[in-house]
Amino acid sequence: MFSHITLGTNDWPRARPFWQAVAAALDLPVLFEHEEGMAWGEMTGPKIFIGPAYDGQPASCGNGTHVAFLAGSRAAVDAFHAAAIAHGGTDEGAPGLRPHYHADYYGAYVRDPDGNKLQAVCHSSKG
Incomplete structure (x- = not known):
């Protein structure tokens, strides 16, 4: 549905540990890194x-505005939230079911060190 998302940072050295931890928790592949930023995903995919x-x-x-990452399991949502908080993020909604979206909607919300609102969501009752 989308090609890519770009989020800005004013302090990459401060933001880098946050983003590396969040990407690792969600098992996102590194696409590239340079001195002012980084990218995760697939060259021809999201x-x-x-x-x-x-x-x-x-x-x-x-x-x-917020960016929602699709997580492969509820455990990955939990890991995303924990990694974000441990690396300078702030809580915007602890991991848990959000049945007002649908019965299996399990998500968590955080803000990155620059204030961008992020979410991880699992749509399955498994894991």
């Missing part, structure tokens, strides 16, 4: 880029 804003202006997060 991917996420983290780095400075392309226009040279300070990066900012969008109000009402």
Whole structure:
């Protein structure tokens, strides 16, 4: 449904441990890294880029915007949340069922060190 998502950071050295931990918890493959940012995903599939804003202006997060990562299991959602909090993220909603979306919707919400709202979600009752 999408090619890629780009989220800005104003301090890659601060954001790097957060993003590495979150990507590892979700088993996202590294696409590349450079001195100001990093990307995860597949060259011809969905991917996420983290780095400075392309226009040279300070990066900012969008109000009402969030990125939801598809997790392979509920345990991966839990690991995502724990990794995010342990690496400078802030809690925006602990892991748990959200049955108002559907019966098996299991998700967690965090903010990264730059304030971007992120989610991991598993749509299966297994795992």
